[in-house]
Amino acid sequence: MRKIFAPLLSLSLTCALGMSLTACANDSRTELLGYVPSASMSSAGITVTEQPSGTPFELKAKPNEVLIVYFGYTHCPDVCPATMVAIKNAKKKIGALADRVDIAMITVDPERDTAEILPKYISSFSTRFHALVPATNTELRIAEKAFGASSSVTKVDGKVEVIHGGTAYIVDETGAVIDQFPFGLDAQSMANDLTILLNERTQTK
Amino acid sequence: MKKSTKALVVTAISIVSISGLAACGSDTESVDTTVAADSSMPAKPEITVTGQWARQSPMATDMGAAYLTINTDIDDELIGAMVDTSIAMMTQVHETVMGEGDSMKMQEVEKIDIIAGTPTELKPGGYHVMLMQLVKPLELGTEISVTLKFAKAGDVVVTVPVLEEAP
Numbered sequence: 001m002r003k004i005f006a007p008l009l010s011l012s013l014t015c016a017l018g019m020s021l022t023a024c025a026n027d028s029r030t031e032l033l034g035y036v037p038s039a040s041m042s043s044a045g046i047t048v049t050e051q052p053s054g055t056p057f058e059l060k061a062k063p064n065e066v067l068i069v070y071f072g073y074t075h076c077p078d079v080c081p082a083t084m085v086a087i088k089n090a091k092k093k094i095g096a097l098a099d100r101v102d103i104a105m106i107t108v109d110p111e112r113d114t115a116e117i118l119p120k121y122i123s124s125f126s127t128r129f130h131a132l133v134p135a136t137n138t139e140l141r142i143a144e145k146a147f148g149a150s151s152s153v154t155k156v157d158g159k160v161e162v163i164h165g166g167t168a169y170i171v172d173e174t175g176a177v178i179d180q181f182p183f184g185l186d187a188q189s190m191a192n193d194l195t196i197l198l199n200e201r202t203q204t205k
Numbered sequence: 206m207k208k209s210t211k212a213l214v215v216t217a218i219s220i221v222s223i224s225g226l227a228a229c230g231s232d233t234e235s236v237d238t239t240v241a242a243d244s245s246m247p248a249k250p251e252i253t254v255t256g257q258w259a260r261q262s263p264m265a266t267d268m269g270a271a272y273l274t275i276n277t278d279i280d281d282e283l284i285g286a287m288v289d290t291s292i293a294m295m296t297q298v299h300e301t302v303m304g305e306g307d308s309m310k311m312q313e314v315e316k317i318d319i320i321a322g323t324p325t326e327l328k329p330g331g332y333h334v335m336l337m338q339l340v341k342p343l344e345l346g347t348e349i350s351v352t353l354k355f356a357k358a359g360d361v362v363v364t365v366p367v368l369e370e371a372p
Contacts (some may be wrong), residue, residue, distance in 0.1 A: 074263070074265060074266045074268075075266065075268050076311075077260065077262075077266070077269050077270040077333070077335055077336070078270050078299070078301050078333050078335075079301055079329065079330055081260055081263055081270075082330065085369055086370075116265075117265045117266075118265075120265035121264060121265045121266055124263035124264045124265075125263065148306075149307075150306075150308065161310060161311075161312075162310065162311075163304065163309070163310040164308065164309065164310075165308055166308075166309050166330075182307060183307065183330060184330055
């Protein structure tokens with residue numbers, strides 16, 4: 001598929017999901033192509049253990065920046081790297097604005113994604129990141145709840161089966177979720193949204 | 206079904222834009238590979254595989270995935286996939302399935318029905334050839350050989366370039 005159609009497809013997907021009707025009705029270049037939560041969502045005050053430092057990281061952006069929060073796991077060869085590569089390429093498309101985009105990946109599989117493994121994994125996609133390995137199941141569940149996310153790791157016949165959400169959440173400096181990238185949203189659409197959100201933050205300062 | 210046709214010895218011809226590769230795969234032209242039967246078979250190919258690529262594997266993981274599109278002249282079934290154990294210790298065909306909300310999980314599939322005249326896509330978020338226990342990382346600019354196993358057509362070998370994202 002040629003890339004020119006990708007934003008249109010993503011837009012169609014968003015429209016089909018009925019999650020951002022305003023985006024569908026207007027010029028796609030000036031509107032968000034992800035979907036804005038219908039109810040307020042915030043991860044303010046919620047922390048997950050960052051590795052390798054072992055210190056708590058609060059799920060909010062630095063002032064004048066945005067933080068992309070993603071729940072995934074490293075034994076995921078399909079959707080997780082697809083999303084991480086799209087984010088990486090979106091950052092490439094927005095030039096200097098990318099300096100104000102931070103990434104936090106929270107593993108839903110902390111038993112296998114140790115303090116050594118997760119930082120290395122994310123470093124394949126970004127030089128600036130937070131590798132978050134929940135120290136307890138409660139820590140993971142509290143973080144997920146803030147985003148309306150969920151996951152499970154079960155062992156079936158000796159094989160590990162992981163169920164997780166495919167959405168990447170865009171969080172502002174207050175911890176509010178201001179946009180969401182569903183699985184499959186292409187880099188151009190992500191770049192569109194990051195540009196709008198970062199410019200808004202520049203103008204309001 | 207008992208295999209009634211012999212295994213195809215195939216030649217995979219990859220046409221890859223050199224300039225595209227230099228750009229780390231982000232703007233590569235589409236990669237087309239035509240799989241042709243050997244000289245004892247009719248000239249018309251029964252199975253054509255296009256757009257194949259394997260994802261560059263991130264650091265610290267031993268899992269990989271390969272994607273491609275299958276076209277056939279006759280109905281068939283993809284019943285498995287294989288790579289050499291110098292690449293990965295185990296290869297399976299998997300499907301990412303969407304559950305409630307945005308939840309998704311991967312599961313092994315026993316077979317994929319291939320319908321004549323209808324392209325079957327193995328693509329991110331859907332079917333994929335899953336490479337498990339990678340012996341070494343899948344590195345950008347390299348190629349791997351993937352054997353697709355069909356119920357009727359037998360084995361079809363495809364040369365798959367390692368890219369960052371779909372061509």
